[in-house]
Amino acid sequence: MRIRTHIAVSVDGFIASPDGLPTILTAPDFESGLSHGHPEFIADCGAVLMGRNTFAPAVGSPHWPWPNLRVFVLTSRPLPEGTPDGVVSAADPAELLRLMRDADFTGDVHLVGGQQTIQAFRDIDALDELGVVIMPTLLGEGLRLTPPKTATTPLQLTATRTFPDGSVEHVYTPSPNQN
Template structure:
């Protein structure tokens, strides 16, 4: 069965973006090795992405073209959106039903790209199987949190990797 995996970077204080959605703090972090922190290896294991509308807008701002044209992409939005290349917009009324259908299909894993509100909704419904979190040693002080809301769930640490740059990759599983 396919897994639903969160793969994301966070600041030391748990933020995935600045208040305005900016990730300059992430792009500006020194990375002399030009290390992709396992991204290419991870991305080869997925064929479906899930993201909130704010995250989708951030993705479009960061790239000249949509970066996931060869995957199935769902964008969750509270209001109807016009059609767009490579994505299916959904209002998320039945998140558990959608994820059950996706997990039952043949294919690779499913990447929950974010953001914090969507991460929380999936966590509330016990839909996250694994999390791969890259902690960047930067304190933002405020911003968009990894989880936007109060939910208590327990995960088990599967692996920890320390990169020469100071970035810590922690893998968690349910």
């Protein structure tokens, strides 16, 4: 089991606009779950991991976004009413990591986002792969991929591909030469 991201980022480093709109939605040809390499990425995943802010809007939605995947939520608050059975939550990233390792699924874990959850798993050295799809747009402001004053993490490029709209996917792993 590896914990991996596949997240859209503007050229200037933002994962969302100031009003919270995910950067991927700037692509005119974006199709949820179908474009920008998502089908190939999710095919190797048996679970998804996210924070409560990403999870909550899906509860009560007419379409459950993670069919056939185990769902793990990093949150210190109770899960919203209507949460499907089987969703696992914990307030501590190390505890949630333990629960994921003990869970019955095969494949990797898609860390859906956002900034705080990605950072929480970076902080415990549990982010195995950082996949970013750089969108051909400049947002100017918004939510950055990493919080301010985050520790430096050397990365090693493992894959790159381009998409017809000019976006570029880079996949990184933590550098084995980290101190």
